[in-house]
Amino acid sequence: MNEGGISPGFYTQLRDYAELLDSVLIQLKMGQGSPADSNRQQLSRLLTGTSSSVHEMLSARLFQTFVRDACKKISAEALGKSLLTDHVGSDVLNALEDLARSFEQERACMFRKLRAQF
Numbered sequence: 566m567n568e569g570g571i572s573p574g575f576y577t578q579l580r581d582y583a584e585l586l587d588s589v590l591i592q593l594k595m596g597q598g599s600p601a602d603s604n605r606q607q608l609s610r611l612l613t614g615t616s617s618s619v620h621e622m623l624s625a626r627l628f629q630t631f632v633r634d635a636c637k638k639i640s641a642e643a644l645g646k647s648l649l650t651d652h653v654g655s656d657v658l659n660a661l662e663d664l665a666r667s668f669e670q671e672r673a674c675m676f677r678k679l680r681a682q683f
Contacts, residue, residue: 576675582611582628583668590661593653600649612645635667636660 592598611628632641
C-alpha cells in the first residue's frame with residue numbers, strides 16, 4: 566500500500582458495517598424483529614463497545630470512531646442501548662439513517678481511492 570493509501574480490508578470492514586446497519590434499519594422500519602435479533606444485538610455491541618471477543622472490541626473501536634464523527638445528535642452508546650428495547654423511537658431511526666448515509670458516502674469515497682491505487 567502506498568503512502569496515504571487505503572487498505573482493502575478497511576473498505577471491506579466499512580462495507581460490512583453499512584450492510585449490518587441497513588439490515589437493522591429495514592427490520593425496524595418494517596416493524597419486524599426484536600431486541601433478541603442477532604443483527605440488532607451485534608449493532609448494539611458495536612455502538613456501545615461491549616463485546617466478548619478481542620476482534621469485536623477492535624471492530625467496535627473503529628466503528629465508534631466513525632460514528633462519533635458522523636452522528637452528532639445521539640451518542641453511539643444511546644443508540645446501541647435503544648436497539649435493545651422493544652420500542653425504537655423516531656429520533657433513533659433518524660440518527661441511524663443519518664449514520665447509514667454517512668457510511669455510504671465514506672464507502673463510495675474509499676472505493677474511488679482504492680480504484681485509483683490499482
